[in-house]
Structure formats: structure tokens, C-alpha cells
Amino acid sequence: MTTADGLSADVIVVGAGFAGLTAARELVKRDVSTILLEARDRVGGRVLNHPIGDGQALDVGAQWVGPGQDHMIALADEMGVKRFPTPGAGMKNVDYMDGARTVHDGDVPDGGDPATLIETLNAFRTLTQMSEEVPTDDPWNAEHAREWDAQTFQVWMDANIQDATAKTRVQTAIEAVYAVEPHDLSLLFMLWYAKAGQGIMNLVSTEGGAQAEQYDGGTQLVAIRTAELLGDRVHLSHPVRRITQNGERLTVEGDRFKVQGKRVIVTLPPPLAGRIDYDPAMPAIRDQLTQRAPMGCVIKVHVLYDEPFWRDEGLSGRVVSDTGPVRVSFDNTPLSGSPGVLVTFIEGGDGRRFANASEEERRDAVVQCMERYFGPKAAKPSGYVEKDWPADQWSRGCYGSVFPAGTLVSCGSALREPVGSIHWAGTETATMFPGYMDGAVRSGERAAAEVLELLA
Ligand SMILES: Cc1cc2nc3c(=O)[nH]c(=O)nc-3n(C[C@H](O)[C@H](O)[C@H](O)COP(=O)(O)OP(=O)(O)OC[C@H]3O[C@@H](n4cnc5c(N)ncnc54)[C@H](O)[C@@H]3O)c2cc1C
Incomplete structure (x- = not known):
């Protein structure tokens, strides 16, 4: 690990998710000296591969892209990571309402x-x-x-x-x-x-919608390859604790490092950006925003089987249910067709209710749901992989931060408004596809353009 201590650059980017990686890349393309500081020992942020052998990986973070998400798609294309359609098109979906299981074609149940x-x-x-x-x-x-x-x-x-x-x-x-x-x-x-x-x-929607396609080999590959292009400008395990603006001088500090720059781009979701100590303190409305836009709550769960047995029964692997913790599911089998994988999300209130449960308790509850939807074969998985995002110190939830009543009107204008030499990026600041990877990429491009104009 290279330490950033003592370094200086024109721009310091905080966070190596897609927003930070894109911002840094745009700056480096224009020969602007850049330092990228990332708290974790990896890049990708809310995008993470879980390897399952043979070069295959489960996306335990973000995975799907769809029409209109052109900036994320372009980045992945450039990094040579290929898309494939979400499995299940044209097959039957399971609906579970009021204790009754039915199967139907299309996204909307036609029975009842x-x-x-x-x-x-x-x-x-x-x-x-x-x-x-x-x-x-x-x-x-x-x-x-x-x-x-x-x-x-x-x-x-x-x-x-x-x-x-x-x-x-x-x-x-x-x-x-x-x-x-x-x-x-x-x-x-x-x-x-x-x-x-x-x-x-x-x-x-899945076909033709935001869940249309996913990446072969896992989406984090896109982040890893983007980071490779940035080389030693990327500093992992560098959590930023404090940002000090003193006239033209800007200092960004962690426990064991201090770097200096002219501009900083903070790409963290608002609640995490609010945990950095700023000197001088943030203006009231900016701080109110970071206090009032909490992260969503998701534990993403993969249940593995020797094969995708539901396909033999003409089922897509997709479920909509009124009974948690599995209220939606998808077929997440890799392109190779093996192992069979069902993915689900323990979300919102369910996510909070299951937050203190053990992994075994969550596994049992999820597998019981799968059995209810897909029959006895679903009761005997060969593997179980979960990622508890709210418990993760450097995300504290997902998919993004959400605004409760009253916040957007009173504090929304502080989302992108720079504070002195501090600029804001991250998917939450996007004006297209906020909350999505595409929004993150777009926000990185926007923040880099903002800074480039000021440095010119
Ligand atoms: C389970 C899950 C499923 C999702 N599904 C989809 C999907 O299918 N499609 C889609 O488009 N989007 C999806 N999303 C959302 C998507 O992951 C995000 O919108 C996007 O990745 C956000 O990128 P970002 O760069 O804005 O933020 P992040 O990825 O959160 O990047 C911020 C970075 O800052 C780092 N950091 C935090 N604090 C500090 C600090 N103090 N100092 C230094 N670094 C710090 C973090 O470690 C992180 O790397 C999903 C997310 C999750 C978690």
C-alpha cells in the first residue's frame, strides 16, 4: 500500500466508487494532477464482486443496467466488460399474495x-x-x-x-x-x-427497463480496470477524517496522512460526507442536508443451487410477494449456466428487522421463502452469500440516500452547491439516474468539469 502522506496535487478526490473513479479519470485525461483517497482496501464502493470460482463472480452490490444508462454502459464498454441480458425473459413469474401462489407471464400479474x-x-x-x-x-x-x-x-x-x-x-x-x-x-x-x-x-421493469442487463464477471471489474488506469494516484485504506480550507490552501487528513490541494471532490453519499469534520464548519443548510438524507436499508442475498432447476419448470426466478423477507427475487445464474443462483434483497423495514438476526436466522428465513415460491428443491441450497450493506462502515446502507418529507425543498439545493473549494459528486447528486451507477458516473463527470473550469 502506498501512503499519500505529504503528497500534494491540484485536485483531491475522496472515495473510489464510480463517481470518484470517473472524476479522477476525467481530470487525469486533462493532465490535472490528482490524488484519489479511498477508505476501504478496495475500489468500487457500493459495487463488489464475490468470486465463486472459474472466473465467475456474484455481484453483492450493484449489478443491473438498462436503457438510458449510457454513461455507465459507455464506461463498462471502454473497460471491456461485457453485458448479458438478465435471465428469465419470456418465462413465467411467481406471484405470492394473501397466502396464494400463482404464476403469470409478463411483469404484471394478470390473475385475481x-x-x-x-x-x-x-x-x-x-x-x-x-x-x-x-x-x-x-x-x-x-x-x-x-x-x-x-x-x-x-x-x-x-x-x-x-x-x-x-x-x-x-x-x-x-x-x-x-x-x-x-x-x-x-x-x-x-x-x-x-x-x-x-x-x-x-x-x-426488467426487459427494456432498469434491470435489463448485467455484467459478465461482475460489475466491480469495471471499477477495478478504471482504477488500474489511475495507477498510483489511487490510495486505498485512506479514510478521510478532516478537510480544512485556509484561504487558497486546502488540507485533507486521515489518521496517518495529510495531503494538500487546490480543490477537493467529495463523492460520498450525504450521510457519510456529513461524518467528515470540516474546518470551517459546513454552512447550516449543507449540514442539515447531510443530517436529513439517510441511506436506504438492504441486505443483498444470493442463494446458490447446483443448477437453475426453476428454469426446467418454465419459471424465470422472479417473484413478487407480500410476505417477507423475500418480497422480490431474480435469477442471478452466471452466463455459464452454473451454479443456479437466486438473488433477493431484504429491504427497508425487513432489512432493519433482520439487522440483528444471525446470518443463520436470515438464511433460514430466506430459504423458507424460496421453498414457498419454488417448491421443495429450493429448500436444499448448495450455498448462501449475503452482504449486509447497512452494517458496512463505508456505506451504511444502500441503494442510495433517500429524502424524507420536507428535506428536498428545504435542503436539496445544497446537494451540488460547492462550499469554497469543496465540490460534491456521488450518485445522490446526479440529475439523471440518481441512486444508480449511471448517476454516479455522470456525477463524477459533472464535478470534474466544474473543477476543470475553475482551474483553467
Ligand atoms: C446491494 C446494492 C444493489 C444495487 N443495485 C444497483 C443496480 O442494480 N444498478 C445500479 O445502477 N445501481 C445499483 N446500486 C446502487 C449503486 O451501487 C450506487 O448508485 C453507485 O455504485 C454509487 O457510486 P458512488 O461512487 O456515488 O458511491 P460509492 O460507491 O458509495 O462510493 C463512495 C466511496 O467512498 C468511500 N468512502 C466512504 N467514506 C470515506 C471516507 N471518509 N474517506 C475516503 N473514502 C470514503 C467508500 O468506501 C466508497 O468507495 C446498488 C447498490 C447496492 C449496495
Whole structure:
């Protein structure tokens, strides 16, 4: 490990997720001296490979990309990491509601009460229309910003969805996308995030949507190869504790290092950016923002089988259920076809309820769900891999930070506003695909451009 202690550069980038790696890369391409400081002993941040042999890996962090996520796709293409379609297209999906298991074609269950289906689709249609009026650059200036930011998504659901099953379906979809419960989420934030992600239907869809494709060999390969291009500018195991601005001089410190620069780009999600000590202290609204935008809660779980047996039964591996902890699942079998892998997410309230359980308790609960959805073969997995993101010191949750009622209107403008020589990147600051890898890449490009203009 190389120490950064005593080094100086024009720009210091904090965090080697996709935002930091991209920002550093853009700067280096333009011959700007750059130091990249990363707390962990690896790059990738919320993207992490778990090797399972034969060059194969499970994505225990982010994995899917879809249409419109052009900046992430371009980066991965450049790094020579290939995409493949999410398995399961054209096969039947499992639905588990009110204690009944049914199978159906397509993303939306066609069985049950037609009134439920109509009300579910109407809710998504209304949300899509409402989100159309939210500007992605400054959602706090939307015509109904105050009214919508004053209520939680739960309040909107209670007022606008009468059918109990339709409400459960909308809730399950929202929890899967935002990783929190509807009462944790401002309606305005929900609409903005959906609009910036090309619509809520895009975010909940697999074929042709945000879950369309994934990376052969694991997404972290993209980060690792990007970091290789940055060489010894990347300093791992360098957690930043303090940033001091003294006129033109900017000092970034950790426990065992101190570096100096002209500008710094902090790429951490707001709650973690707020744990750095700033001198002078952050302006009130910036600090309020970092206090009021908590991370979502997800434990990502892979259940491994000798083979993807559900495919023989015409099943896609996809589930939507009203009964946790497995409320959604996907086939995550590697391109080679072996081992068979089902992936799920213990999310939101379930994530918090299971936070203090042992791995064995979580495993038992997940496998029981899989058996309910896929039959007795699912009861005998050959392996189990979980990644508890809220417990991880350098993420403290995922997929991203979410805004409860009242925060976007009162503090949102501090998301990207530089403070002196400190600039902000990270997926949470993106105006397209915030919360996604694509948003992270875009934010890194934007922050680098901001700094380049000032250094010129
Ligand atoms: C389980 C899971 C599933 C997901 N699924 C998807 C998906 O399918 N598709 C998708 O597009 N997105 C998905 N996401 C979201 C995606 O991972 C993120 O949007 C994206 O990776 C964020 O990148 P970033 O660079 O903004 O932040 P991060 O990746 O969080 O990078 C920030 C970096 O800063 C470092 N750091 C933290 N504190 C300090 C400090 N004090 N000093 C120095 N370094 C520090 C961290 O270690 C980290 O490396 C998922 C995330 C998770 C966890």
C-alpha cells in the first residue's frame, strides 16, 4: 500500500466508487494532477464482486443496467466488460399474495380481481404523470413542490389507492426501488427520482427497463480496470477524517496522512460526507442536508443451487410477494449456466428487522421463502452469500440516500452547491439516474468539469 502522506496535487478526490473513479479519470485525461483517497482496501464502493470460482463472480452490490444508462454502459464498454441480458425473459413469474401462489407471464400479474390490476396500473400512470412536472435539475422548484414534499408516499397511497392488494403491489415496487418503506419517503423525492430514472415504470421493469442487463464477471471489474488506469494516484485504506480550507490552501487528513490541494471532490453519499469534520464548519443548510438524507436499508442475498432447476419448470426466478423477507427475487445464474443462483434483497423495514438476526436466522428465513415460491428443491441450497450493506462502515446502507418529507425543498439545493473549494459528486447528486451507477458516473463527470473550469 502506498501512503499519500505529504503528497500534494491540484485536485483531491475522496472515495473510489464510480463517481470518484470517473472524476479522477476525467481530470487525469486533462493532465490535472490528482490524488484519489479511498477508505476501504478496495475500489468500487457500493459495487463488489464475490468470486465463486472459474472466473465467475456474484455481484453483492450493484449489478443491473438498462436503457438510458449510457454513461455507465459507455464506461463498462471502454473497460471491456461485457453485458448479458438478465435471465428469465419470456418465462413465467411467481406471484405470492394473501397466502396464494400463482404464476403469470409478463411483469404484471394478470390473475385475481381485475379491479386490483386496474387500480395498480392507474396508480403507476398517475405517478408517471405527476413526475412529468418535476424538473430533474431543481425538483424543489416544481409547481407542486411544497405540497408534495410535505407528505410521505404512504400518505399519497392511503389517499389515492383504495384496493388493499393494489396498495400492497405499489408498496412492494416502491420498496424494491427505494429500499425504504413508503412512510420514509417524501412524495416529491419519490417523483423526482422516478423522473430522473426515466419513469417509475422504467425503474420497476426488467426487459427494456432498469434491470435489463448485467455484467459478465461482475460489475466491480469495471471499477477495478478504471482504477488500474489511475495507477498510483489511487490510495486505498485512506479514510478521510478532516478537510480544512485556509484561504487558497486546502488540507485533507486521515489518521496517518495529510495531503494538500487546490480543490477537493467529495463523492460520498450525504450521510457519510456529513461524518467528515470540516474546518470551517459546513454552512447550516449543507449540514442539515447531510443530517436529513439517510441511506436506504438492504441486505443483498444470493442463494446458490447446483443448477437453475426453476428454469426446467418454465419459471424465470422472479417473484413478487407480500410476505417477507423475500418480497422480490431474480435469477442471478452466471452466463455459464452454473451454479443456479437466486438473488433477493431484504429491504427497508425487513432489512432493519433482520439487522440483528444471525446470518443463520436470515438464511433460514430466506430459504423458507424460496421453498414457498419454488417448491421443495429450493429448500436444499448448495450455498448462501449475503452482504449486509447497512452494517458496512463505508456505506451504511444502500441503494442510495433517500429524502424524507420536507428535506428536498428545504435542503436539496445544497446537494451540488460547492462550499469554497469543496465540490460534491456521488450518485445522490446526479440529475439523471440518481441512486444508480449511471448517476454516479455522470456525477463524477459533472464535478470534474466544474473543477476543470475553475482551474483553467
Ligand atoms: C446491494 C446494492 C444493489 C444495487 N443495485 C444497483 C443496480 O442494480 N444498478 C445500479 O445502477 N445501481 C445499483 N446500486 C446502487 C449503486 O451501487 C450506487 O448508485 C453507485 O455504485 C454509487 O457510486 P458512488 O461512487 O456515488 O458511491 P460509492 O460507491 O458509495 O462510493 C463512495 C466511496 O467512498 C468511500 N468512502 C466512504 N467514506 C470515506 C471516507 N471518509 N474517506 C475516503 N473514502 C470514503 C467508500 O468506501 C466508497 O468507495 C446498488 C447498490 C447496492 C449496495
